[in-house]
Structure formats: C-alpha cells, structure tokens
Amino acid sequence: MFDDEDMDEIKQIFVEESNEGLDVMESGLLELKPGSSDSETINNIFRAAHSIKGGGGTFGFTEIADFTHGVETLLDQVRDGSREVTEDIVQLFLECVDCLRGMLQAINDGADYDSERAAQLSSRIQVFLNQNSEQDLPSESANESLLVEAGKEQDSPIIVRHWIIYFKPNSDVIKGGNEPYRIFRELAKLGKLEVKADLEGVPDFTKIDPESCYLAWDLTLVTEVNEEEIDELFSWVYDECALTIREKADEKEKDDEPLVVTETVAEDKVSAAIPVENAAVPQMAQSPAPEVNKKSKGAANSDSGSVRVSISKIDSLLDLVGELVITQSMLARFGKEEFGEDSLEELIDGLEQLGRNTRELQDSAMQIRMLPIKVVFSRFPRLIRDLGSKLNKKIHLDIQGETTEIDKLVMEKIGDPLVHLVRNSVDHGIEPIEVRRSLGKPEMGTITLSATQEAGNVVITIGDDGAGLNKDKILKKAIEKGLVTPNDQLTDEAIYNLIFQPGFSTADTVSALSGRGVGMDVVQRNISDLGGRVTIKSEAGVGSEIIVRLPLTLAIMEGQLVRVGDAVYIIPLLSIIESVLVDVNDLNLIGQGLLVYHFRGEHIPIISLGEQGCFGSRCSADNIKQLENKLLIICEFGGAKMGLLVDSLSDQQQVVIKTLETNFQKRQGLLGATILGNGKVALILDMGGLAASFMRSNEHKSISQVVTA
Amino acid sequence: MVNTVVSAKADLSIGSMNDEDAEEYLTFYLNSQEYGIEILKVQGIQGWAPVTKIPNTPEYVLGVINLRGAIVPVVDLRKRFLMPEAPFDNATVVIVVKIEYEGGSKIVGLVVDSVSQVRNISDRNYDPAPDFGSEVDTDFVKGLARVDEDMVILLEIDKLVSAGLLGLGDGD
Numbered sequence: 001m002f003d004d005e006d007m008d009e010i011k012q013i014f015v016e017e018s019n020e021g022l023d024v025m026e027s028g029l030l031e032l033k034p035g036s037s038d039s040e041t042i043n044n045i046f047r048a049a050h051s052i053k054g055g056g057g058t059f060g061f062t063e064i065a066d067f068t069h070g071v072e073t074l075l076d077q078v079r080d081g082s083r084e085v086t087e088d089i090v091q092l093f094l095e096c097v098d099c100l101r102g103m104l105q106a107i108n109d110g111a112d113y114d115s116e117r118a119a120q121l122s123s124r125i126q127v128f129l130n131q132n133s134e135q136d137l138p139s140e141s142a143n144e145s146l147l148v149e150a151g152k153e154q155d156s157p158i159i160v161r162h163w164i165i166y167f168k169p170n171s172d173v174i175k176g177g178n179e180p181y182r183i184f185r186e187l188a189k190l191g192k193l194e195v196k197a198d199l200e201g202v203p204d205f206t207k208i209d210p211e212s213c214y215l216a217w218d219l220t221l222v223t224e225v226n227e228e229e230i231d232e233l234f235s236w237v238y239d240e241c242a243l244t245i246r247e248k249a250d251e252k253e254k255d256d257e258p259l260v261v262t263e264t265v266a267e268d269k270v271s272a273a274i275p276v277e278n279a280a281v282p283q284m285a286q287s288p289a290p291e292v293n294k295k296s297k298g299a300a301n302s303d304s305g306s307v308r309v310s311i312s313k314i315d316s317l318l319d320l321v322g323e324l325v326i327t328q329s330m331l332a333r334f335g336k337e338e339f340g341e342d343s344l345e346e347l348i349d350g351l352e353q354l355g356r357n358t359r360e361l362q363d364s365a366m367q368i369r370m371l372p373i374k375v376v377f378s379r380f381p382r383l384i385r386d387l388g389s390k391l392n393k394k395i396h397l398d399i400q401g402e403t404t405e406i407d408k409l410v411m412e413k414i415g416d417p418l419v420h421l422v423r424n425s426v427d428h429g430i431e432p433i434e435v436r437r438s439l440g441k442p443e444m445g446t447i448t449l450s451a452t453q454e455a456g457n458v459v460i461t462i463g464d465d466g467a468g469l470n471k472d473k474i475l476k477k478a479i480e481k482g483l484v485t486p487n488d489q490l491t492d493e494a495i496y497n498l499i500f501q502p503g504f505s506t507a508d509t510v511s512a513l514s515g516r517g518v519g520m521d522v523v524q525r526n527i528s529d530l531g532g533r534v535t536i537k538s539e540a541g542v543g544s545e546i547i548v549r550l551p552l553t554l555a556i557m558e559g560q561l562v563r564v565g566d567a568v569y570i571i572p573l574l575s576i577i578e579s580v581l582v583d584v585n586d587l588n589l590i591g592q593g594l595l596v597y598h599f600r601g602e603h604i605p606i607i608s609l610g611e612q613g614c615f616g617s618r619c620s621a622d623n624i625k626q627l628e629n630k631l632l633i634i635c636e637f638g639g640a641k642m643g644l645l646v647d648s649l650s651d652q653q654q655v656v657i658k659t660l661e662t663n664f665q666k667r668q669g670l671l672g673a674t675i676l677g678n679g680k681v682a683l684i685l686d687m688g689g690l691a692a693s694f695m696r697s698n699e700h701k702s703i704s705q706v707v708t709a
Numbered sequence: 710m711v712n713t714v715v716s717a718k719a720d721l722s723i724g725s726m727n728d729e730d731a732e733e734y735l736t737f738y739l740n741s742q743e744y745g746i747e748i749l750k751v752q753g754i755q756g757w758a759p760v761t762k763i764p765n766t767p768e769y770v771l772g773v774i775n776l777r778g779a780i781v782p783v784v785d786l787r788k789r790f791l792m793p794e795a796p797f798d799n800a801t802v803v804i805v806v807k808i809e810y811e812g813g814s815k816i817v818g819l820v821v822d823s824v825s826q827v828r829n830i831s832d833r834n835y836d837p838a839p840d841f842g843s844e845v846d847t848d849f850v851k852g853l854a855r856v857d858e859d860m861v862i863l864l865e866i867d868k869l870v871s872a873g874l875l876g877l878g879d880g881d
Contacts, residue, residue: 567762660763663815664773664782667763675775681761693765 014055015104016306018064021048022104023378026097030381034087039079045093046075052100064103067118070125071096077129089128094382096121160191160224162248167234168198168216169241175211178237184219186233191223220248307408309368317364324357362654366556369409373451373458374402376415380422380449387426394443395430400450406458410530410550414460417523421462421546422447424519429466429544439541441465456552457532457574463545469538471495491602496536497640500524528637528688531557531572531657531671549574557657559674559684561650562633564609570655570674570684571644575635579649584628595624597643599634606632606643607690637687644685657684668693731831736861737804737821740792745854745861748827752805752816757797774818776805783818795822808867828861830854835863 028045032038049072056065071093077083099114099121106113165187169180187193198216202208221230227245234243331350334343377399388395406414430436430445437443448463471492478484478498490498500520527534532550551557551574558573586598587606595606633644657672669689673681734745760772760783769788773780783803787795800823808815835854849868854861 658780660773660780663780663817664763667765669765670763673761673773673780675778675780679775680759681773681775681780683761683763 010059011107014059014061015108018052018055018104019101021052022097022101024048026094026382027378029090029093029097030385032085032090034085034090036085037081042075042079042085046072046079049075061103061107063113063115063118064100064107067096067103067122068100070122070129071100074125074128083128092121092124092128096125160222161226163221163223163227163230164246164248165219165221165230166216166244167219167241168201168243169213169237171212171214173237173240174213176237176240178240180213180215180217180237183233183237184217187219187221187230190225190229191221193222194220216242307369307371313364313367317361317368320357320361320364324354324361327353327357362556366407366552367405369407370405370552371408371411372403373406373411373460376406376411376418377402377449377451379415379419383419383422384426384447387423391426391432393426393430393432393445395426395445395447398446398448400448401452404451404453404458406451406550407552410458410552413526413530414548414550417526418460418462418548420519420523421548422449425462425464425466425544425546429464429468431467453552454549456558458550458552460548460550461545462548463543465543468540468542468544469496469499469536470540474498493535493537494640496538499536500534525688528686531574533574533637556654558652559655560633560652561676561682562631562644562646563648563650564646568650568676568680568682569609569646570682571633571635572671572684572687573652575637575687577634577636577641579631579633582627582630582632582645584625587624587627589624597632599641599643602641604634604641604643606645608645635687637691640691642687642691644690655684731829734828734830734861734863735804736825736828737802738823738825739786739790739821740795743825743859743861744821745828745830745863746804746806746866750806750808750866752807754824755803755805755818756799757801757803757820771820774803776816776818779816781805781816781818783820785820787820787822806866808869810867828854828856830856830861830863835861 025045025048028041028048031041032045049068053065053068053072056062056068074083074089075093078085078089083089099118103113103118167180167183169178173180184193184195196218198218199214201214201216203214208214223230227247230245234241327350331347331354334347334350337343380399381397384395384397387393425447430447431439431441433443436445446465448461450461450463452459474495475484475490475498478495478501479486481501483498483501484490500523524534527548527550530550532548534546534548536544536546538544551572559570560573560576562569562571580599582597588596588598588603590596596603597606598604627645631646631648633646635642635644655674658674659672660667660670667689669686669692671684671686671689673683676682733748735748735751736743736745738744758774760774762772763770763782766772769785771783771785773782775781787793797820801820802822802824803818803820804824805816805818808817832852835852837852838850839853849865851863851865854863
C-alpha cells in the first residue's frame with residue numbers, strides 16, 4: 001500500500017532518475033552533428049526518453065508521459081533512419097529536454113509547470129511528425145482506418161473498428177507489479193470496452209494463492225485506434241501473457257460470437273470481476289491517477305540529500321573502521337589490566353596507532369562526499385552553445401581535469417559563481433567573429449575550464465583567448481566611483497581585482513546576461529564564504545585567466561593557530577601568504593591611527609587582534625615602537641592584502657569548522673569556531689570579514705586607498 | 710520546625726500534583742531574588758568554566774563554551790538584567806537551556822548566582838506580570854508566584870530570545 005511517505009520517496013527517485021536520463025539526452029544531443037547517423041548516441045537518447053515516458057506513465061505523471069511520448073515518437077523516426085538529423089530538430093529536442101526539466105522541477109516543488117511551453121513544443125513536434133506521415137503510411141488493407149492526429153487532417157473519415165481481444169496473463173503477472181485492471185482502464189479510454197472474465201482457471205478456494213492470477217479475459221473494444229495502439233497498452237506484460245487481438249470484419253460475426261457481452265460492464269463490476277485482491281495493488285488502481293502533488297511544500301531543496309558513491313570507497317571506509325575497532329580493543333585492555341613498566345610504551349604506541357587510524361578514517365569519510373567536478377562542468381557545453389549562438393560568437397569549450405574530485409556541498413555552491421564567470425568570458429571576453437578575424441585571431445574562440453588538486457585545495461581555472469581585461473577602463477571606472485584616487489599606485493593585479501567591488505562594471509551596455517555589475521562581488525563573496533580565493537590574470541588582446549582556489553571540503557580546513565593574549569585564534573592557512581617579524585622602519589602611521597606596513601613594494605594595513613580582541617582597533621604613535629619584532633601575519637583575500645599582529649604562532653592543524661549560527665549567530669570576521677584538543681573553543685578568523693569591519697571603523701572605502709606615496 | 714517545613718512542602722506538592730496545570734520549575738537566585746524557568750526546557754546544570762570570548766558582542770554575552778562538542782553561547786543574566794556585578798564563586802552555576810523559537814531551537818547557557826530547587830507551581834498560584842505599559846516589554850515574565858513566604862519570578866525563556874534580549878538574534 002503506497003502511503004504518502006512511500007509516494008514521496010518514489011516521486012523523488014523518479015525525478016532523480018529522470019533528471020539523469022535528461023542529462024544523458026542532453027549530452028547525446030549536443031554530440032549529434034547534423035546529418036549524422038551515429039546510431040549508438042541516437043539509441044542512448046531514445047532509450048532515455050523511453051524510460052522517462054514509461055516511468056511517468058507508471059507513476060501517474062501523465063503530463064510527462066504524454067509529452068515524452070511525442071518526443072519519443074520523433075526520436076524513433078530518427079532512430080530508424082526515416083528522419084535525418086538536422087540542426088532544427090536537435091534544437092527542438094534540446095528545448096524539450098529543458099521543458100521536461102521544468103516539469104520534473106515542478107513535481108519536486110509541488111508546483112505547477114509551464115503547460116503553455118509544453119503545448120507549444122508538442123505542436124512543433126506534431127509539425128515535424130506531420131511532414132512525414134504522408135510518406136510513411138504503410139500499405140493497408142481496405143478495412144484499416146487512417147490514424148487521426150489531434151488538429152490535423154480533418155477531412156479523413158473516421159472508421160470505427162471492432163477489436164476482439166483475448167488476454168490471459170501468466171499466473172505471476174501480478175507479482176511482477178502489473179495489474180490487468182490498469183490495462184483495461186486504459187483500453188476503456190480508447191473507446192467502448194466490454195470485459196468478460198474467464199473464470200475457468202480459478203482453482204478451489206483453499207488452493208488459491210492470493211498473489212497469483214488465475215483469470216483470463218475476453219474483451220471487445222469499439223474504437224478508432226489501430227492495433228498497434230492497443231498492443232502498446234499491453235507492452236508491460238507482453239512477455240508474460242497470451243494475447244490475441246483480432247478485428248471483427250463485419251457485423252455478421254457479431255451474432256456468432258458467444259463471448260460478446262451485450263451490456264457495457266460498469267467500472268466497478270470490472271473491479272469486482274477480479275476477485276484476487278492483491279495487497280500489492282497500488283491505490284492508483286482504485287482512484288484516478290494521482291495528480292502531481294499541487295500542495296506547496298515550501299522551498300524545494302535543490303541541495304538533494306543523496307550522493308552516488310562507488311563501492312570501493314565504501315569498502316575502504318569499512319576496512320578502516322575495522323582497523324579502528326582492533327586498535328580500540330587493544331587500548332581498552334589498558335584500563336583493565338595492571339599498569340606496568342612496559343605498559344606506558346605500549347600505550348604510546350597504541351595511541352599513535354589510534355592517531356593513524358583516525359586520520360585515515362577521516363580522509364576516507366571525506367572521500368565519500370567527494371564527487372567528480374564533471375557534475376558541475378557538464379552544464380557548460382550547453383550554456384556556451386546557447387550563449388554563443390545568441391551572441392553570434394563561435395566558441396569552443398575545452399574541459400580539463402573533470403575527474404578531479406570535490407566535496408558535494410562545495411560543488412553545489414560553486415556552480416552559480418562558475419556560471420557567472422564563464423558567462424563573463426563569453427559576453428565580455430571572447431570577441432565577435434568579425435573582430436577576431438580582423439585581429440588575426442582564429443574565428444573560433446576558446447574557453448578553457450580546468451580543475452586540479454593542489455595540496456589540499458581544488459584549483460579551478462577559467463581561461464579565454466579573448467580580449468582580456470581593459471586596465472585603463474577599469475582604473476578609470478574605479479576613479480569615477482571613488483574607489484581609488486588618481487594618485488594611487490596599483491599593481492596590475494590590484495587593478496584587475498577591482499572588478500570584484502560591488503556595483504562595478506565597465507560594460508557599456510547592460511545585457512540580460514551580465515554587465516549589471518552585480519555579479520562579480522557576489523561571486524567573490526560566494527567563493528570566500530566557501531573559504532576560497534579568486535584571482536585574475538589578464539593580458540590585453542590575448543586573454544584572461546580567472547583562478548578559483550577552494551578547500552577540498554567545507555567542514556574541515558587547514559588552520560594556523562595563533563596566540564593573542566591568552567586567546568587562541570585560527571587563521572585559514574589558505575589565506576596566509578607569509579609571516580614576518582615587524583621592522584619598525586617599515587611601519588607608517590597614517591590618518592587616524594591607521595598603521596601600514598611596507599611589504600614587498602606594497603603598503604599593507606595592519607590589524608591588531610589584541611586589546612581585548614576588539615577588532616578594528618587602531619594603534620597610536622606611542623606604542624608603535626613596541627611593535628618591533630612583533631609577529632605579523634600577512635594574509636590575502638579577494639586580491640587585497642592585510643596584516644595581522646599576533647603574539648605567537650602555534651600549531652598548524654586540520655580544524656573542524658563548527659558554525660556559530662547553530663546556537664548563536666553569524667558574526668562578521670569569524671568563519672566559525674572549533675574545539676581544540678584541550679577541549680577549549682577557538683574562533684576561526686575570516687580575513688575578508690575582518691577587513692570589512694576594519695574598513696568600516698576606519699571610514700575608508702577600500703584598502704587601496706590606504707596607499708601613500 | 711523541620712516537620713512544619715516538610716509538611717508545608719508536602720501540602721504544596723500534593724495539592725499541585727492533583728492539579729493538571731501544575732508545572733515544574735527550576736528556580737535559581739539572581740541578586741537574592743528567586744526566579745524560575747520551566748524544567749522541561751533545562752538541559753543541564755554545570756559549574757562555571759572559562760569561556761571563549763567573542764569580540765563585538767554585548768557585555769552580557771560572555772562568550773562560547775564547548776558543550777559535548779557543540780558551540781554554546783553563555784549569557785550572564787545578572788549583567789543582562791543590569792544588576793550589580795558580583796564575583797563568580799563556587800556556587801555560580803551555568804544553567805543550560807534549550808530554547809524554541811520560530812526558526813528552530815538554540816541551546817544557551819545562563820549564568821546565575823546559584824540554583825535553588827525544583828518547584829511545582831500551578832497557574833492558580835501565580836499572577837500574571839503587572840503591565841508596566843508599552844515602554845517596558847515584559848513578555849518574558851510569565852508571572853509572579855507566591856510560594857510559602859517567597860516570591861518567585863517565573864521567566865518565559867523562549868520570549869527572552871525572541872525578543873532579542875539575549876543578544877542571540879541576527880548578527881549586527
């Protein structure tokens with residue numbers, strides 16, 4: 001019996017699998033070249049559509065089943081060679097895939113889908129189908145009627161036919177999940193159906209197996225449809241039954257047929273004629289097909305709760321758990337036995353072993369959440385194809401390192417920022433065809449998307465061979481917006497990184513795609529929320545490269561413990577560039593107690609965490625001399641640099657990030673907290689947030705303003 | 710003397726036990742005044758241990774502690790209610806409560822002078838908080854109970870959080 005919970009689970013499985021099927025269809029369609037006859041790809045696409053249709057029909061999602069049926073019919077023509085692959089038809093199929101995605105999403109959200117779009121696409125499919133139907137009519141005998149499609153040739157005669165159907169399913173048909181009543185219900189939709197059950201095969205009551213089917217049926221169907229359509233309704237049980245469909249040619253036969261029932265059997269009598277009430281019969285057989293659940297369920301959680309994990313990862317995890325158990329039982333005896341001289345050494349060995357086991361287990365467990373980045377990259381070929389054609393640019397997408405693995409949650413959150421960055425490359429980076437030609441560049445622009453693992457981080461690079469960033473334009477815009485003054489000396493990199501400021505855009509026109517100046521700072525914030533960093537390299541006329549560095553996982557990161565007073569703070573290792581001892585000669589006090597350090601040609605503002613951890617504090621001219629030889633940690637975020645004064649460095653260790661939001665609240669300047677080995681809580685610093693609150697308290701608009709001659 | 714106290718207590722509890730509206734309250738002292746919170750909301754009581762301070766938070770948010778692996782904020786109720794400061798001694802106790810609010814629940818530690826006892830108080834035995842007018846929002850005071858000779862101020866802990874009074878709301 002399918003209760004609500006089961007239905008929800010089934011729905012979810014259907015949506016997930018159908019989405020995967022759609023992905024297969026999409027990537028297959030993108031590979032299809034016009035005029036190609038790549039039967040394997042076409043078959044894959046067809047099979048995927050067929051499964052979606054079948055699943056939709058089974059679980060009662062009739063809109064999806066009907067829509068996909070049209071798609072499948074057209075695909076079938078391509079498959080059997082009667083229709084050529086053209087650019088138009090591929091485009092149509094791609095749009096159908098999109099529409100289906102929307103319908104699946106609607107199921108997930110419990111909302112309504114865009115039925116108008118589906119209807120439009122369906123009629124476009126019909127147009128295609130109609131084009132061929134004149135040529136494809138099989139040679140028919142005089143008695144067969146023409147197929148009447150909705151809204152098509154209205155003047156062809158509608159011939160009513162009498163079909164006599166004998167249906168005897170195998171006895172275990174119901175165990176296979178099939179229900180004859182459903183088939184009859186569908187038959188009844190096609191026309192006037194009369195059903196008579198043949199009870200001959202039903203054994204003695206005491207011998208009845210409630211899950212077996214002992215019945216056969218004689219049915220007559222008065223309808224316009226042809227044999228194939230009737231046949232199709234039995235497709236689920238085709239191999240498991242004896243089925244004959246024949247047509248009653250003329251009226252004379254009718255009187256001779258002993259099996260024809262003269263009255264129409266009402267629906268409830270049909271169900272009564274099936275005495276075997278199987279507990280496995282789903283509720284759907286008794287009630288109308290369940291509508292897509294229109295109850296709004298609140299925000300659909302697109303961060304789905306499941307991950308596909310390879311068996312080998314699970315096996316290695318279990319192996320390590322086994323080793324942990326062994327180590328544990330070895331250590332357990334220390335509590336029970338007498339502690340002798342040798343015991344201490346053995347205990348130390350055992351604890352070392354425990355440490356090894358724990359580390360390996362941790363690595364292994366993290367691996368489980370990791371998925372190949374291909375999952376995120378897969379949406380880009382389609383994106384670039386669509387964008388490229390909209391903007392009249394020829395773009396080739398080169399993907400490298402798509403097997404690089406990345407944490408599932410990181411992957412979900414990096415998707416949108418990456419899309420934005422790629423869009424930027426397409427929109428502003430790659431030049432239009434004529435421009436490229438006049439510059440002597442190949443007409444087809446190249447965008448490279450690559451991912452590699454580098455020492456505990458994932459590095460994603462988006463490169464293009466387009467126009468590169470226009471340094472002067474950016475500088476000019478920045479001066480306009482008051483972000484920098486004309487006197488400021490900025491490195492090229494610093495200039496490029498200005499585009500991450502909110503509201504910044506040098507685009508002359510705001511397109512629907514980008515240029516509103518809202519994107520880049522959101523991208524930067526999203527990336528730094530993930531504990532990562534983004535930098536830009538560019539060369540005018542040659543191209544640009546955007547480098548995104550992300551930690552392998554969100555929950556755990558490499559941290560540097562520092563001591564400030566009697567408090568311990570943790571700085572993400574990713575943000576640290578260098579640690580130096582302060583040379584007072586390189587210190588400058590400017591403005592209202594703002595301290596700046598001259599470091600490798602740059603002037604870097606300094607924050608002190610001391611003074612009761614009051615962030616945003618300023619140093620005064622008096623204590624500046626006391627800073628000689630103090631420890632300064634130079635950190636980077638979003639292309640800007642900052643220095644942190646601390647008392648001493650402690651360990652570097654992997655740190656489990658615990659959010660403050662659970663029981664407290666988010667705080668600017670803090671990524672979260674962690675629990676140290678000694679049980680104490682240590683706060684994890686967020687360099688970007690620290691800088692922001694520091695800037696606020698110093699009434700500076702940006703760090704680059706802090707540069708003095 | 711002892712007998713009278715015991716029997717008086719017994720009377721109270723027998724009477725309240727038959728009362729369906731009786732609730733159990735954990736009472737504690739703040740500045741010599743007894744307060745009570747519903748015991749069902751209390752997760753535990755522990756001694757005072759050093760906290761990790763969080764910068765830029767109100768004075769009464771002392772910091773966070775590690776409670777069996779969870780990061781739990783600790784609020785000094787004395788400071789919050791603007792009572793004169795008192796040094797922490799070995800009676801000082803942290804009452805860990807679970808607060809339910811619209812978005813979910815939070816676990817918070819409340820620093821109090823000392824814990825008193827568990828009392829059964831039915832709503833016949835307490836008066837709702839007096840209305841000080843719109844200037845003072847006293848939603849978080851559930852009522853004033855008279856128990857024997859004592860007055861116990863019953864606190865509605867959930868409201869303390871939702872009214873933003875514990876500084877636990879959305880960050881500034």
